[in-house]
Amino acid sequence: MIGASHRAIGAARDASGDARKPPGHPTAPDSSERRTTVADTDETGERPSRRPGPGGGLLMGRPFGVPVYVSPSWFLVAALITWVFGDQLERILPDLGPARYLVSLFFAVAFYASVLVHELAHTVAALRFKLPVRRIQLQFFGGVSEIEKESETPGREFVLAFVGPLLSLLLAGAFYLGMKAVDPATVPGVLLAGLMISNLLVAAFNLLPGLPLDGGRMLRAVIWGITGKPMTGTIAAAWVGRGLAVTVLLGLPLLTHTGVLGNPAQEIGGMDTVMDALLAAILAAIIWTGAGNSLRMARLREHLPDLRARTLTRRAIPVENTTPLSEALRRANEAGARALVVVDGHGDPTAIVRETAIASVPEHRRPWVAVSTLAQDLTDGMTVSAELTGEELLDHLRATPATEYLVTETGGEIYGVLSTQDVERAFVKAMARPQS
Numbered sequence: 348m349i350g351a352s353h354r355a356i357g358a359a360r361d362a363s364g365d366a367r368k369p370p371g372h373p374t375a376p377d378s379s380e381r382r383t384t385v386a387d388t389d390e391t392g393e394r395p396s397r398r399p400g401p402g403g404g405l406l407m408g409r410p411f412g413v414p415v416y417v418s419p420s421w422f423l424v425a426a427l428i429t430w431v432f433g434d435q436l437e438r439i440l441p442d443l444g445p446a447r448y449l450v451s452l453f454f455a456v457a458f459y460a461s462v463l464v465h466e467l468a469h470t471v472a473a474l475r476f477k478l479p480v481r482r483i484q485l486q487f488f489g490g491v492s493e494i495e496k497e498s499e500t501p502g503r504e505f506v507l508a509f510v511g512p513l514l515s516l517l518l519a520g521a522f523y524l525g526m527k528a529v530d531p532a533t534v535p536g537v538l539l540a541g542l543m544i545s546n547l548l549v550a551a552f553n554l555l556p557g558l559p560l561d562g563g564r565m566l567r568a569v570i571w572g573i574t575g576k577p578m579t580g581t582i583a584a585a586w587v588g589r590g591l592a593v594t595v596l597l598g599l600p601l602l603t604h605t606g607v608l609g610n611p612a613q614e615i616g617g618m619d620t621v622m623d624a625l626l627a628a629i630l631a632a633i634i635w636t637g638a639g640n641s642l643r644m645a646r647l648r649e650h651l652p653d654l655r656a657r658t659l660t661r662r663a664i665p666v667e668n669t670t671p672l673s674e675a676l677r678r679a680n681e682a683g684a685r686a687l688v689v690v691d692g693h694g695d696p697t698a699i700v701r702e703t704a705i706a707s708v709p710e711h712r713r714p715w716v717a718v719s720t721l722a723q724d725l726t727d728g729m730t731v732s733a734e735l736t737g738e739e740l741l742d743h744l745r746a747t748p749a750t751e752y753l754v755t756e757t758g759g760e761i762y763g764v765l766s767t768q769d770v771e772r773a774f775v776k777a778m779a780r781p782q783s
Contacts, residue, residue: 557588559637588638
């Protein structure tokens with residue numbers, strides 16, 4: 348599998364994730380994602396993309412209080428592993444007959460259990476550093492640990508990335524010791540050998556020094572520690588990751604074709620070459636995309652302080668719930684305001700008049716429509732302090748998704764209305780800015 352991980356906009360997703368999703372989206376830019384597969388690719392490389400919701404898969408349990416989901420795509424990979432490993436068993440243990448596919452299915456499940464252990468290592472380390480973990484997901488090319496926060500120091504970043512490959516190496520050692528206790532020409536011997544080799548591959552792949560792999564995060568941590576600049580570490584590790592992607596794309600089919608990986612060159616046919624090229628292309632695309640996402644998310648974090656509730660808020664005027672829409676809009680125009688807040692008899696805010704609802708009312712009907720019919724009642728979390736900035740602001744919006752928020756001063760006075768669309772535009776603008 349692939350093992351990598353870290354921040355994503357909940358960003359990053361899906362590890363692939365879209366770095367331009369609105370901050371209020373479940374995949375907001377402060378999340379960190381650790382991904383593992385036969386190659387274990389890390390986070391969206393900070394990445395972000397739209398991840399499946401918390402229910403996007405089969406819930407398997409909650410170790411350490413973190414939900415573990417199995418994506419439907421996992422079953423495709425399990426079927427592929429069962430088929431490929433079953434063909435190998437037919438040559439090694441021909442007496443098994445059709446039962447070889449049952450053994451192969453067990454291997455597929457055990458292999459992904461190893462990937463889960465890899466991800467749990469990241470999760471336990473994150474919880475130890477008081478970094479909340481949203482969930483773990485087993486999917487097509489491995490696993491992802493969705494960590495909500497970025498590591499505060501390069502040392503913690505290094506540990507958080509290293510524990511996954513370390514656990515894979517320890518598992519490989521345990522399976523090797525198990526092999527010594529059984530006959531290698533038996534089902535247990537073949538299974539233990541396969542699990543030892545697969546965990547070694549997971550560890551080795553993930554230790555490659557390029558984002559979005561765990562080794563890339565370790566390289567980022569080292570450069571961060573030397574320069575004191577996390578952005579410098581991200582840029583260097585991301586470009587190394589892109590170099591790895593090109594190397595995998597060109598090198599993996601070449602190694603296989605020349606017989607370096609174990610098969611004599613003359614035994615490799617046309618279909619084998621096509622499959623090797625396809626696998627190389629998939630792995631290279633995952634690494635290249637993750638590295639690019641890491642760069643985009645690092646640039647976003649660099650500009651996060653520019654996201655301020657006060658500067659993004661639209662000025663609003665208070666109106667009573669029986670006020671006709673036409674009258675409320677007239678007052679807003681006179682005051683130069685762009686939003687309406689419904690207040691009670693004591694002047695306390697109770698609801699926000701939705702911008703989309705106003706636009707849906709024809710102008711000739713506005714004198715007969717009360718603002719209360721177009722308002723959304725304020726609920727817990729829909730009130731935002733004008734002083735919130737950066738990640739604190741995004742955390743608040745992500746915790747309580749809504750289209751508009753009431754922004755208040757420290758003393759509780761109405762400051763205005765914050766629209767998610769305005770935050771999204773500022774979010775995209777920050778992503779598009781040149782690196783500083």
